[in-house]
Each structure stands twice: as structure tokens, then as C-alpha cells.
Amino acid sequence: MSDLTPKPNLSAGVQAQGGVGSAPVPTAEHGDHLLHDDHDHEHHDQHWLWKYVFSQDHKVIAKQFLITGMFWAILGGTLSSLFRLQLGWPESSLEWLKPFLGGWIQAGKLNPEFYLALVTMHGTIMVFFVLTAGLSGTFSNFLIPLQVGARDMASGFMNMLSYWFFFLSGIIMFSSLFIETGPAAAGWTIYPPLSALPQAIPGSGTGMTLWLVSMVFFIVSQLLGGVNYVTTVINLRTRGMSMSKLPLTIWAFFLTAILGILSFPVLFSAALLLVFDRSFGTSFFLSDIYIAGQALSNQGGSPVLFQHLFWFLGHPEVYIVIMPAMGMVSEVLATNARKPIFGYRAMIGSLIGISLLSFVVWAHHMFVTGMNPFLGSVFMFLTLIIAVPSGVKVFNWLATLWRGNIRFTAAMLFAIGFVSLFISGGLTGIILGNATLDIQMHNTYFVVAHFHLVMGSSAFFGLFAGVYHWFPKMFGRMMDEKLGYIHFWLTFAGVYLVFMPMHYVGIAGFPRRYYAWTGFDAFSQFADMNKFISIAAIIAFLGQFIFIFNFFYSIFRGRRATQNPWNSTTLEWTTPIIPGHGNWPGEIPAVYRWPYDYSKPGSDVDFIPQNVPYSQTQSSNLPYEQELAD
Amino acid sequence: MTVLTILLVLVLLLVVFGLLFRLQILTSIFSGTFTRDIGMSNSVNAVLMLVFLIGGGAWFAYSFVENFGKMNPPIASVHGHQMERMFWITMAVIGVAFAITQILLFVYAYKYQHKEGRRAYFFAHNNTIEVIWTIIPAIVMASLIFAGWKAWTRITGPAPKNSVVLEVMGKQFNWLVRYPGRDMKLGVVNYRMIDAVNEFGFDLSDKSALDDFTTNEIHVPKGVPVLIKIRSRDVLHAVYMPQFRVQMYAVPGMPTRFWFTPTTTTDEMRAKLGNPKFNYELACNQLCGGSHFAMKATIIVDEPDDYQNWYAAQQSFSQKNPDVLAAFKQKAKTMVAPVAAATDEKKAPVMPLAASN
Numbered sequence: 011m012s013d014l015t016p017k018p019n020l021s022a023g024v025q026a027q028g029g030v031g032s033a034p035v036p037t038a039e040h041g042d043h044l045l046h047d048d049h050d051h052e053h054h055d056q057h058w059l060w061k062y063v064f065s066q067d068h069k070v071i072a073k074q075f076l077i078t079g080m081f082w083a084i085l086g087g088t089l090s091s092l093f094r095l096q097l098g099w100p101e102s103s104l105e106w107l108k109p110f111l112g113g114w115i116q117a118g119k120l121n122p123e124f125y126l127a128l129v130t131m132h133g134t135i136m137v138f139f140v141l142t143a144g145l146s147g148t149f150s151n152f153l154i155p156l157q158v159g160a161r162d163m164a165s166g167f168m169n170m171l172s173y174w175f176f177f178l179s180g181i182i183m184f185s186s187l188f189i190e191t192g193p194a195a196a197g198w199t200i201y202p203p204l205s206a207l208p209q210a211i212p213g214s215g216t217g218m219t220l221w222l223v224s225m226v227f228f229i230v231s232q233l234l235g236g237v238n239y240v241t242t243v244i245n246l247r248t249r250g251m252s253m254s255k256l257p258l259t260i261w262a263f264f265l266t267a268i269l270g271i272l273s274f275p276v277l278f279s280a281a282l283l284l285v286f287d288r289s290f291g292t293s294f295f296l297s298d299i300y301i302a303g304q305a306l307s308n309q310g311g312s313p314v315l316f317q318h319l320f321w322f323l324g325h326p327e328v329y330i331v332i333m334p335a336m337g338m339v340s341e342v343l344a345t346n347a348r349k350p351i352f353g354y355r356a357m358i359g360s361l362i363g364i365s366l367l368s369f370v371v372w373a374h375h376m377f378v379t380g381m382n383p384f385l386g387s388v389f390m391f392l393t394l395i396i397a398v399p400s401g402v403k404v405f406n407w408l409a410t411l412w413r414g415n416i417r418f419t420a421a422m423l424f425a426i427g428f429v430s431l432f433i434s435g436g437l438t439g440i441i442l443g444n445a446t447l448d449i450q451m452h453n454t455y456f457v458v459a460h461f462h463l464v465m466g467s468s469a470f471f472g473l474f475a476g477v478y479h480w481f482p483k484m485f486g487r488m489m490d491e492k493l494g495y496i497h498f499w500l501t502f503a504g505v506y507l508v509f510m511p512m513h514y515v516g517i518a519g520f521p522r523r524y525y526a527w528t529g530f531d532a533f534s535q536f537a538d539m540n541k542f543i544s545i546a547a548i549i550a551f552l553g554q555f556i557f558i559f560n561f562f563y564s565i566f567r568g569r570r571a572t573q574n575p576w577n578s579t580t581l582e583w584t585t586p587i588i589p590g591h592g593n594w595p596g597e598i599p600a601v602y603r604w605p606y607d608y609s610k611p612g613s614d615v616d617f618i619p620q621n622v623p624y625s626q627t628q629s630s631n632l633p634y635e636q637e638l639a640d
Numbered sequence: 641m642t643v644l645t646i647l648l649v650l651v652l653l654l655v656v657f658g659l660l661f662r663l664q665i666l667t668s669i670f671s672g673t674f675t676r677d678i679g680m681s682n683s684v685n686a687v688l689m690l691v692f693l694i695g696g697g698a699w700f701a702y703s704f705v706e707n708f709g710k711m712n713p714p715i716a717s718v719h720g721h722q723m724e725r726m727f728w729i730t731m732a733v734i735g736v737a738f739a740i741t742q743i744l745l746f747v748y749a750y751k752y753q754h755k756e757g758r759r760a761y762f763f764a765h766n767n768t769i770e771v772i773w774t775i776i777p778a779i780v781m782a783s784l785i786f787a788g789w790k791a792w793t794r795i796t797g798p799a800p801k802n803s804v805v806l807e808v809m810g811k812q813f814n815w816l817v818r819y820p821g822r823d824m825k826l827g828v829v830n831y832r833m834i835d836a837v838n839e840f841g842f843d844l845s846d847k848s849a850l851d852d853f854t855t856n857e858i859h860v861p862k863g864v865p866v867l868i869k870i871r872s873r874d875v876l877h878a879v880y881m882p883q884f885r886v887q888m889y890a891v892p893g894m895p896t897r898f899w900f901t902p903t904t905t906t907d908e909m910r911a912k913l914g915n916p917k918f919n920y921e922l923a924c925n926q927l928c929g930g931s932h933f934a935m936k937a938t939i940i941v942d943e944p945d946d947y948q949n950w951y952a953a954q955q956s957f958s959q960k961n962p963d964v965l966a967a968f969k970q971k972a973k974t975m976v977a978p979v980a981a982a983t984d985e986k987k988a989p990v991m992p993l994a995a996s997n
Contacts, residue, residue, distance in 0.1 A: 406770075416753050418682050447727050514707045518711045531919065
């Protein structure tokens, strides 16, 4: 936080020299924006409250999302360690946890209903608060304006609201952990009638109410953010930044935001109808129920309807989680392999393909819910098609590494780890997407292993790659590389040790969300394996504190960053080491080329930033580029 | 107090770690090794990539083989064998893709590590290659989809006419089972008639309900198609019978079904596995509350003759519970409208049944 004075901008200098014939003139819109910012800076230093807390600067908001996301990740990880203790050592006493968990430990045992609350909150926190808000919130906010060449988001105010709605939603969710009946415990998918009836499980009382209220604020936050991201990408690109010159990160954030805008409202409607059923006696999801010695008057509703509504968000949601990671990984791989990303257009095409398909596959979560089997066939067909664009992405990443000149930065390691995990987790999707095989695999640990690898761990790896890679731009300092290496190898090995054996347990049919398997002969043969998984999970979780330490240490004491430490081509590295509000002190650089001119034949340097015109790179221009230069 | 102690220890550990780390950095600055040029660490990481591939691959192969016996639940249904074959064929296909891509990933990472003076190969795209690796997965997926679709249509198709029918009802936290009795017709049940005795909600004013009987265990005959009708009376449950490769949700308000043909009796399976205590199990596989993990039923597969004998020996619910039957008769006399109409009538009041209980 010490290096706040902007350094002379090298790349901007290059551009000023060469761009004689086409001196970048700010458009009216950008010009106004620019003047406005200067005005702000000259006349009043902002109070710290407006600068760091209620800031409208996209970079500050990004850091707020990141640090809040880290808090949630630690909490989500802690919850998983608790239930792994139960699964690994079902017989041993957990009395020592009583000071933390109080009444939830009864006679040395974890309360089974609290176990379900742990599972539910772990899922909710990780999917929504960490991998949606923490990942996309951080990097969409941070990178969109910097990489498209904008002063800030289209609406700084809405952007600020987006964070504070998220914060409010988090407060509500967090407070639900401390109420007497416990937090929501119906699984993160909150299927009614379980989630609708407090008689069915105590967590469906106040805990569930808070869950729903929290989620409403969360959805508002997502929509405010998403509208902003889309608007910024469409309208505020700098001169020359056509859609076909956007870095893949921006394409990924852009499509992610569109998915969010189109799917979160459906979750909102599901939540709203559930609130009606819970509080106002309607019967959208309830019918023919006799519970706690009483026949309820609700008739005509359908629990399966809720599942349709939920998964209409829920499936795009997993792409909302993974696509930003894909974008960042593409960027990190190209930069550190010193090679252009292979098949740039195919990468965009596959992102678009995945986005479109993600809306028409939701019912593959519901093959055995009693849905019409014909629908099952249709959704199996659409689901398995997704393997094709996903495969294209993997092959393109591999081709990007091929004959590269790879620097193993911590970010690069996590990017390679991402590809590995995405392959491992993605392939089992071919089994689960097959309705016939899903009859056996549905809701077993095979599913748990699948999605933890393909969307959980992969997205986390994308997040880590992003943090290590853009940390210098965020804080003007470098994270410690060696700690980064240790963090990577520990996490990478840990993730595989946890989730590979989980497949075995799943193939044997062990159901998820089981507090204990001891009651069943069919599932009891994996006691040792569960212990092993628990140990690996807890070690891998503790390993994350290396990252937390590295992160906070480096903010204050890390090595000073240079302007473009990774020799990268994208626009964010043309800003000062720590960009102020408005990002570029002078004019916004114009863009002349695509973002992946690494190791271009004929060029002296192994990277040519996007803002260098072709007229300056006569020696390396391809024929059609030469035409543009002339 | 314990909380404080644990937190204090954690904080102290963190501080110690921080100091050690600082010390290490200061020494490396002092000794001049604190540079960030690409050097040793790059080749170490590259080698580790290779080590991870070989070590990880070996561990995975070993543990997979080691656990292979445990991870295959015995199969006891006709479609189960087909599913099993499809499962392992698909596993082989994805196994090949897994091996190729992972090996390429780590080998490339190792082989193309940074070397001073080398330049990466500028290779932005190649349409031929891209078309090839789009089409090949598409063909493979198409064949998997076709096989899956064929099997899915057969498995979820209508049950054969000669099927044995039974009904399973999920409730927190056990399974209720009923058979149609002599008339082979399941009688009307109505959730409004459920109480502590009439757990299934039999509407005994319906004649075909009179001979329905309930059991604790599920009995099915070997070699005959069995149609399980599935209900839930409170929250979602799922009928999951891993050895028969059967799974279907139990949805309140929406009866579901699944049919299968058992191939091995319980006794045969016990002999085959050398486990005299073996039983086929029915587990709940959709989160339904605190004791979800203990919601279990046992399935007995009998020889057809044994099944017939067992079936004939069962006493119907109405015979076992004359009180309930009497209450229904009483009501039929006092009420003008037929009771059965209440099944469809939304505004029908909750009927106080079997008040004596």
C-alpha cells in the first residue's frame, strides 16, 4: 500500500511515439469521464470511508469481493473439515468440539441434523459466496475495465451496491449459523417439502427463512453486477478493442454475466414461491403430505416443479462458476507458455456453445425424480453434447503448451492444475449425463467426486491462478513464489487424494449426505477409505493457510512489483503499478492487435502488447497485418 | 476456555511461521539468492510435473485395482448386468481420454519448460486439427448417447403384463410396503386417512383395499418382472436398491414407479458371496431429514414357489386391524356421501378416523 504515485507509463510512451498518424483521441464519452475523474482528484481527497469502504472504484470493489470471498472460503472449508471428522471417525468422540459447537454435540456425537446443516451450509457457501461472488465478483470487477480499456464500470454506484447487497446477504447467512434451530439443513438445493416444513427438520424453520432472505439479496447483488459487466464490455471498450480482440478472460466474464442475468431470476422465482408455500399457505410445491401426526391441507403442488426451477439456475450456475476460471486459465497459460492461445476463435466459440447448452441441460439432475422418461432421453442427448465444446477447450489448452517455453509461476502451476482437474472431473460427467448409468450413480459419492473436481476444485484453481497472476496489479507487490509452489503442490496432491478415492466409494453406491454408513452392509466396506479421505481433506484444507498467510503478508511486505512483471500483452499492464481511480493517468491506450502476440516470429521481444500498432512491428507482421499497418 | 487456548495456539503457530518466513527471506536477500529470474525453481517444478504424473498415475492405478473388488456391488437384476457393462465400457472410453490428455499435459509441461535462448513456436490455430478433435469426440459421444438412449428407453418403458406389483411408501424415517392381496389390485389410499395404525392411509371403503397387506420386508420372486410403485407421504425420498441398479424418487403427491427382474435369490447370493448374513438393501437416497442415513428396508428375493407360499400366508391389513375396518363401516352408515369421493375433493375436511386409537 505504499506505492501510490504513478510511475511513467512505458507502453503509453511507445504508443505516443508510433501513433503519429493515428494519435489516439479520446472519444467524447471517455473524454468526459476523464475530465470528471481529474476533477475529483484535484479538488477533494476522498474520506477513507468513501475510498476504501463505500468505494465506487472497481478495483477496490474487486478487493472487497476477494477478501470477503476468502473469509467465506475459510468458513466453508472449516465446515467441511467438521463433517469429514464425522465421516472419517464415526465412532470416536467429538466432545472436544463442544466449546465451539455447544448443543450440537450430544454425548460426544455430532447431531445428525447438524451434520446436514454443515453439508448444506458448506455447499451454499462454496457455490454462491465463494465461487460465484468471490471468483466472478473479484475478477470480473477487477479485469473488465482494465482489460477492455475503461476508466471504470459503466455504473460505479451499481457496482458498489452489488458488493453491499452481497455483504448484506452474507451477514444474514452468517447469522443463521447461530440461531437455536440451526441453519438451513435441507441440502444446498433446498428441495421442498423438506425445506418447506419445519416439522420435517428443525433447520427448515428460521434457518431456512434466513437462507431464503439471504439468497434474495444475493441474487440482487448478482444482477446488479451482471448488468454492469455486460454493459461495460459492450459499451466501454477502448478504441480499436473490437470483440475479436478481447482477451479470453473478458469473453468468459461477459458470457458468465449473461448466464447470471438470465438464470438467477429463475432461482428468485423459485425462492419466492417457496416463501409463499412456507408462510402464506400456498401449494406450489406441496401436495398430499402427512407429517408430525397431521395431514396438511396442501394439495396439487409438485416438488418436481421446484427442482425444474432450481436447476434452471443450478445448472448454468456451475458454468457461472467455471467459465471465469476457464478464461483466466487461458490467459495465464498463454502468458506463461509464451505462446498465443491455440484456436482463439474456437475458444470463444466453445465458450458460447457451452453457454447456450448450459440452459438446456438442467434436467440431467432429475433423471430419476419421476420426470417423464422421454424428457430424460432429450436431456441426456443435450447433456452429452457439452462434452464436445469442453473437449475442444482442453485440446486447445494442451496445444497451447505444446512447444511453448514455459515459466512455472505459481499462477501457471495452478492453471496447469486446473486443466488436469477439469479433465478428471469433466470425464466422469459423461457417465452421469447418461440417464441409464445415472440410475445407479445418482446422489452417490460418484456425483460428489465429479462436481468437486470439475467445478469445485477446478474453479478454486482458477481463482488461485487469478490471484497469483493479478496480485501485482491489485496490490503493487508480488506474492512469494516459493510459498506459492508449496501451496500448489500440497493442494494439487491433496485434491486428488481426496476426490479420486471418492469415485470408488460412489461406484459402490454409497449415498451422499449420509451421516453414517454403518447401518448398511452394502456401504460399510469403505471405512478405511473414508478415514483416508478425511485425513487428506483436512491436510489440504490446512494447507490453504499458507496461501492466506502469503496473501496478507505480501500485501504489506511483498517484493515490489514492476509495471508488467509477467511480460504480458493485455491492457491492464499498461497502467501504473498501482492504478488510481480512472486507471490510466493520461489517455486510455488504443488497441491495435489481438491479445496473444507472444513469441511472434520476426519480433525482437517475445511479446507485443495490444496497444502497439502494426506500423511499429514491421518485422513481425503477418501479411494481412501489414496491410493494416500501411 | 478451551476455545481460547486453541485459538491462542493457532495464533502463536501463525506468528512463529511468519517469523521463520521473514528470516528466510532476509537470509536469502543477504546471500544474494533472492532474485526472481527463471532458474532452479522452474526446472524443479518441471520435474515435479513429471514426478506427479508417474507417481500419481501409479498410485491411482494401484488404488483402483486394490479397491476394485470393493467398489462393485453384486448385481441381481437383468438390466443391472446391461448397465454394468455399459458403465465399464464408458469408463474404458473415458479412461483412454483421461490417460492421453493427462499424459500430454504433464509431459508437455515438463518437456517445454523454459530454456534460455529457446523461443516458443508461434502456433495460433490450425483448422484441420480443430475440426478433427471436434468431430472425433462428437462421434464417440453420439455412440454413447445412442447406447444410453436405447437402454434408458427399455428400462423406463412400461412393465410387462405379468409383473408382480407392490408398493413402497417412504416416510420419515422408514419404508412402508404393501401388496395388492388376492385380487392383485392395489386399493385406494388417501393421505388424509393416515394415522398411527393406518400408516398407509388405506381407504377401506374401497373393496380392493380390503385384501391389501403390509409387510416390513420386501419379498420378490426370482426371474419374474417386479413393478414397484412408489409413494411418499411427507418429504422427498428415493428408493435406491444398489444391487438391483434401481433408483427412483418417492414424491409426495406424485406416485412414481420402476420395474426390474431379479436374477438371484437372497440364498443364492449369500452362497455366492460366502456371506450368510448378506441381505439386499433398500436405502433412501434423497435427503429427507435427520435420520435419512438410517432409512432402510430389506429385500428378500425368493424362488417363485416360496414367494407364492409367503404371499398366501399373509394376513390383510383389514383382518389385522378390525377396529379400523369397523370405523370405516360405521362411517359409511352415517355419511350420506360415499367416502371415496373425499379422495378427489379438495375441500374435504380431515376426517377423524379410528378415534378409539
